Amino acid sequence: MLTKYEKDFLKKIPLTKIAHVEPFNPKAKKMGEKIVEKLTSLFPNLDILFMGSTPLEISGKNDIDIYVLSPKEDFNKYLPVLEEAFGKAKSIHETFVEWEFTKNNFEVEVYLTEPPEQQIKIFNILKSDKKLLREYENIKKSYNGKSYREYQRAKYEFYHRILPTDxxxxxxxxxxxxxxxxxxxxxxxxxxxxxxxxxxxxxxxxxxxxxxxxxxxxxxxxxxxxxxxxxxxxxxxxxxxxxxxxxxxxxxxxxxxxxxxxxxxxxxxxxxxxxx
Missing domain, CATH: 3.90.80.10 (Inorganic pyrophosphatase)
Known part of the structure; x- marks a missing residue:
């Protein structure tokens, strides 16, 4: 059963948008690790997470998703440093701030955010269970060239299947x-x-x-x-x-x-x- 947020997000995806799933590129992971090193040197007291398909070394977009974890009341403390490093934020929300840019032909997204608990749980489950990881990769690969909305729906359904029920x-x-x-x-x-x-x-x-x-x-x-x-x-x-x-x-x-x-x-x- 999808959440209201997930259903609303799916409705916003254009019906004409196509999913593109590429083989894992080790260069994307190395680039992500370099960005994490940079952020760790800037914020030695904060947790920096590199999550998604790239650090899991499976097929996907070879994009780089990095999360700088902080309580939302402290965002203003770290925002100037991040803007100096990555430029003006793409968007600022109550619970997260987002940067989006391209580096060495890889799409990069950096988030200053409160801990995204569900994403962390999913990432850790996949990281520790090779069988589930391969199943997830096969689901992604099966939607290559097909509807991005249905691709995202299939991922949501997989997440709900592997996550413990609340x-x-x-x-x-x-x-x-x-x-x-x-x-x-x-x-x-x-x-x-x-x-x-x-x-x-x-x-x-x-x-x-x-x-x-x-x-x-x-x-x-x-x-x-x-x-x-x-x-x-x-x-x-x-x-x-x-x-x-x-x-x-x-x-x-x-x-x-x-x-x-x-x-x-x-x-x-x-x-x-x-x-x-």
Missing amino acids: ARDFLGKVVEVIMDRPLRSKHPKHGFEYEANYGYIPNTKSPDGEELDAYYLGTDKPLKRAKGICIAVIHRTNDDDDKLVIVPKGVRLTDEEIDKQTRFQEQWFEHEIIRK
Whole structure:
């Protein structure tokens, strides 16, 4: 499922624009590394990231995308130095400033920006997983000479497939839960009894690589699968494995009631309950 920002961005891409995907050029990576060295010498206390297809050494545009990370309230501190190095900024926004230029026939984009968390996650996943990296490269290559809008859509869909699902995105939404641990069943390893229906949301991915887990509360019957509304997220602060809290339509529970009904398992974890 694409975000509203992604859908809006796709609409802005002209239908006539064509994707051009070229083999990786090592010279582009060397040029990017030189720019990073220059920026590191200018800002030794800031994180400088070189991301995109070029540092991953895969097919693409052989463009150079570099990110200078800073809180937005400090942008004015670094802006004059960057303008002296790269000229006047192409555009200035609330959360980032952009420079765009060509160097040795390579397109370069430099951003003074707050950390682009999603892009960083995607880059690190691809950098550490060669199989996914090759799959991503093959997707890019398959759109060479085709619609740039569809090329970008395919990339967005790939990103969503490899990124862990954010549990908070489900707050207030109707979802279906498949119960692999129904009410009063036993935990296969630890032997405790499930005092609530417990299962997972199909076609999701949690940080541990499995589907996103969910408690289905508000019923006293064991269930195999059921639809309901996500009223809360149990965010584990000492474990990267958030849980959805799903209830039948019309059921309302306080935080205290959620804590009580999930204590049989959540007592072992520090957590907080997040609402919309």
